Amino acid sequence: MFESPTLGFRAKHDRQWYVTAERREAVTFRRVDGSDLVAQCTVTALPPKSAGRQTSLEQFQKDITFSLGKNFGELVSSSQFQNTAGLFCYEVVARGSSRSCRSNGTTICSPGKRQPRLRRRHDRKPMLERVASADRELVESLQLFPATPVAQTAAEPAGTTVK
Numbered sequence: 798m799f800e801s802p803t804l805g806f807r808a809k810h811d812r813q814w815y816v817t818a819e820r821r822e823a824v825t826f827r828r829v830d831g832s833d834l835v836a837q838c839t840v841t842a843l844p845p846k847s848a849g850r851q852t853s854l855e856q857f858q859k860d861i862t863f864s865l866g867k868n869f870g871e872l873v874s875s876s877q878f879q880n881t882a883g884l885f886c887y888e889v890v891a892r893g894s895s896r897s898c899r900s901n902g903t904t905i906c907s908p909g910k911r912q913p914r915l916r917r918r919h920d921r922k923p924m925l926e927r928v929a930s931a932d933r934e935l936v937e938s939l940q941l942f943p944a945t946p947v948a949q950t951a952a953e954p955a956g957t958t959v960k
Contacts, residue, residue: 799824804842805944806913810935814838828931836928838935841914842944854887861889864916868893882940913941 799816800807801824810826818825828836852860854877862869873890880886915936 799826801840802945804840804913805942806840807940807942808840808935809938811931813931814935826935828928830927833927836932838932839916840939841916843914852887854889857887858889861891865891865893880937880939882938884939884941886936888936913939915939 798807798809801819803821804824813828813830814826815829816824817827823839823841826838826840827834828838854875858872858875862872870892873892875887875889877885877887
């Protein structure tokens with residue numbers, strides 16, 4: 798279990814996911830299979846949205862396309878679902894134009910107006926098969942709680958991993 802008090806989320810993950818970077822606004826996980834890096838997932842805190850102004854699935858598709866820029870190849874799929882914690886999620890899968898890269902983006906639409914975004918990246922088709930559903934399982938386990946301001950957590954590490 799990984800928990801970030803400053804970002805206000807926790808997620809359950811298997812032992813192949815490793816936290817490789819923790820910043821005030823984001824946490825990066827990498828998935829290692831054997832000696833190979835097979836995926837990366839970054840959880841970013843987006844600015845809060847006012848009531849009734851949540852991002853639509855269509856807008857999220859545009860955001861993913863824009864973020865890939867000249868590397869955008871094609872939109873593979875988009876969907877919305879509710880994770881096991883009851884959070885509404887949008888998922889967009891895009892294929893990049895270079896290196897057979899696939900980029901998944903998931904935004905969590907929470908009742909408290911916060912919208913964390915998970916961006917997952919997988920390079921090359923053989924790596925996609927090795928990731929299987931592990932990235933989706935990370936999203937499914939994500940839970941939100943009130944974030945603790947940075948000043949209150951300065952004496953503590955930004956994240957906590959419980960094994």
